[in-house]
Amino acid sequence: MAEIRFENVSKIYNKKDKAVKDINFEIKDKEFVVLVGPSGCGKSTILRMIAGLEEISEGKLFIDNKLVNNLPPKDRDIAIVFQNYALYPHMTAYENLAFGLKIKKVDKKSIKARVMKAAGILEIEELLDRKPKAMSGGQNQRVAIGRAIVRDPKVFLFDEPLSNLDANLRVQMRIEIAKLHKRLNATVVYVTHDQVEAMTLGDRIVLIDKGVIQQIDTPSNLYANPSNIFVAGFIGTPPMNLIQGKVINSNNGILFTDNSQLFKVNLPSDHPLINHVEKEVVLGIRSEDIHNQINGSEKDFVALSCQIKFIEKLGHEIYAYIQLQDQQIISRLKPDAEIMKGSRINLYFDIRKMYFFDTITGVCIR
Numbered sequence: 001m002a003e004i005r006f007e008n009v010s011k012i013y014n015k016k017d018k019a020v021k022d023i024n025f026e027i028k029d030k031e032f033v034v035l036v037g038p039s040g041c042g043k044s045t046i047l048r049m050i051a052g053l054e055e056i057s058e059g060k061l062f063i064d065n066k067l068v069n070n071l072p073p074k075d076r077d078i079a080i081v082f083q084n085y086a087l088y089p090h091m092t093a094y095e096n097l098a099f100g101l102k103i104k105k106v107d108k109k110s111i112k113a114r115v116m117k118a119a120g121i122l123e124i125e126e127l128l129d130r131k132p133k134a135m136s137g138g139q140n141q142r143v144a145i146g147r148a149i150v151r152d153p154k155v156f157l158f159d160e161p162l163s164n165l166d167a168n169l170r171v172q173m174r175i176e177i178a179k180l181h182k183r184l185n186a187t188v189v190y191v192t193h194d195q196v197e198a199m200t201l202g203d204r205i206v207l208i209d210k211g212v213i214q215q216i217d218t219p220s221n222l223y224a225n226p227s228n229i230f231v232a233g234f235i236g237t238p239p240m241n242l243i244q245g246k247v248i249n250s251n252n253g254i255l256f257t258d259n260s261q262l263f264k265v266n267l268p269s270d271h272p273l274i275n276h277v278e279k280e281v282v283l284g285i286r287s288e289d290i291h292n293q294i295n296g297s298e299k300d301f302v303a304l305s306c307q308i309k310f311i312e313k314l315g316h317e318i319y320a321y322i323q324l325q326d327q328q329i330i331s332r333l334k335p336d337a338e339i340m341k342g343s344r345i346n347l348y349f350d351i352r353k354m355y356f357f358d359t360i361t362g363v364c365i366r
């Protein structure tokens with residue numbers, strides 16, 4: 001069992017800098033939860049509070065319903081894997097794996113059994129007599145993960161474990177960490193600034209900005225139902241197109257203008273924007289929902305005359321960069337789309353896939 005619960009937790013550095021602001025959330029037993037957000041948003045601080053490496057300034061942290069604010073790290077039964085591996089350079093991989101158990105006075109035979117089991121899981125048996133300097137970044141990271149596994153903790157914490165690896169290796173290790181979670185059947189809290197890593201690994205994602213939780217949800221819900229502009233702009237590659245504009249009339253649908261073009265959007269009659277006389281909004285639409293042909297019923301699309309500023313051919317699809325007045329947006333088109341840089345064409349925006357955000361609060365109106 002390992003449930004973690006934050007109740008109104010804040011972290012204040014130097015008596016004034018609030019790095020984490022009044023967070024509330026719960027991590028379930030055996031769940032894989034990813035803390036994600038831009039650099040400096042407070043995710044490592046949250047992880048370090050779970051580990052007991054950082055004091056909690058305000059609020060309560062519970063592990064398995066036990067208040068742990070003042071429990072030393074060694075008594076928390078938690079293992080942490082760091083970005084820089086933090087291996088002892090003068091020890092072999094075997095000794096690095098065995099070290100924690102040796103300190104705990106586990107007998108030699110059991111140590112060997114546990115080290116060999118972890119080495120087997122991570123397929124690093126042949127590296128056990130090597131020192132960190134004689135191993136690649138990926139191999140060192142495996143040993144670092146192995147050191148966490150041998151302790152058989154109830155919670156695994158990962159702090160940007162893949163950031164030092166090259167792109168290919170990162171993808172490979174990502175898959176291995178996902179497999180490892182299934183195999184270990186343990187609670188995992190994983191910190192990354194990389195939204196792709198978060199989306200592919202997390203059962204649930206906690207998205208943080210400036211010390212404040214923006215949304216806690218499954219990857220698919222974060223993508224489909226972003227609660228605000230920050231979430232919409234952070235999740236997805238390329239990020240959601242966000243067009244500043246104004247609703248100027250909402251009789252039977254709305255009229256939206258980005259100050260260059262005016263277009264009518266037929267929204268369902270119960271949409272919150274219906275019957276607004278005038279309101280500043282941001283229109284959000286993902287690049288895959290802007291097409292060069294109507295696919296389905298005409299009433300579901302808004303046609304906009306767009307100038308193609310730039311084209312990127314990626315093989316399996318084309319990114320078309322479009323200038324709308326002073327805003328640039330991206331459309332992802334099929335690889336056989338016949339478009340040319342500089343040309344003006346009609347693009348069709350799927351009304352069913354549009355989001356509207358309050359310009360002032362950033363909150364999704366829908």
Ligand code: ADP
Pocket residue numbers: 013014017019037038039040041042043044045046
């Ligand atoms: P992240 O992991 O999301 O990059 P951190 O949790 O490391 O962010 O940091 C959150 C904020 O707290 C940042 O503004 C950072 O500068 C600040 N911070 C982190 N550690 C300390 C510290 N020991 N002393 C003072 N400020 C810190």
